[in-house]
Amino acid sequence: MQIQRNPVTAEGKTTTPPAWDAACLEEVCGSCTMVINGKVRQACSALIDKLAQPVSLQPMKKFPLVRDLTVDRGKMFDALRRVRAWIPIDGTYDLGPGPRQAPEEQELRYVLSTCMTCGCCLEVCPQVTPATQFIGAAAISQVRLFNTHRPAPRTRASDCTG
Numbered sequence: 154m155q156i157q158r159n160p161v162t163a164e165g166k167t168t169t170p171p172a173w174d175a176a177c178l179e180e181v182c183g184s185c186t187m188v189i190n191g192k193v194r195q196a197c198s199a200l201i202d203k204l205a206q207p208v209s210l211q212p213m214k215k216f217p218l219v220r221d222l223t224v225d226r227g228k229m230f231d232a233l234r235r236v237r238a239w240i241p242i243d244g245t246y247d248l249g250p251g252p253r254q255a256p257e258e259q260e261l262r263y264v265l266s267t268c269m270t271c272g273c274c275l276e277v278c279p280q281v282t283p284a285t286q287f288i289g290a291a292a293i294s295q296v297r298l299f300n301t302h303r304p305a306p307r308t309r310a311s312d313c314t315g
């Protein structure tokens with residue numbers, strides 16, 4: 154933000170201000186994710202006085218570059234559409250109380266539900282490359298979340314080998 158206020162090149166020549174995404178400024182939306190001092194993380198929670206100087210900023214490399222530090226994270230949202238990672242509801246209705254959940258189920262589901270589609274997991278994953286079709290951990294963890302709501306399959310007598 155300081156560079157944005159006075160954008161100059163290393164030679165001191167005035168240049169265009171850098172571009173990056175940000176929305177929540179409290180590490181909830183994931184839009185400000187970039188590579189800071191070689192590590193992918195959210196920029197809004199990277200406190201400048203806690204970082205080694207000089208600070209290096211790079212865009213994530215697993216997503217198409219839009220400009221400067223802005224990338225197009227659209228493929229993650231496409232992946233969420235592919236796995237249908239949402240509750241189909243149109244409007245607000247009184248659905249009554251949901252099924253009761255055991256505390257250990259809640260703990261697992263809560264962690265999985267905190268994905269903010271930031272892209273860090275795709276950035277660091279060696280399996281996410283242009284040569285693979287792997288959609289990445291973000292969408293897979295939502296599949297895991299939604300599958301925890303499926304009833305456990307019944308064991309059939311024919312499944313027993315003992």
Ligand code: SF4
Nearest residue numbers: 268269271272274291
């Ligand atoms: S699962 Fe991936 S996209 Fe979701 S919050 Fe974690 S690192 Fe970010």
Ligand code: FES
Nearest residue numbers: 176178180183197
């Ligand atoms: S601006 Fe939302 S996570 Fe940083």
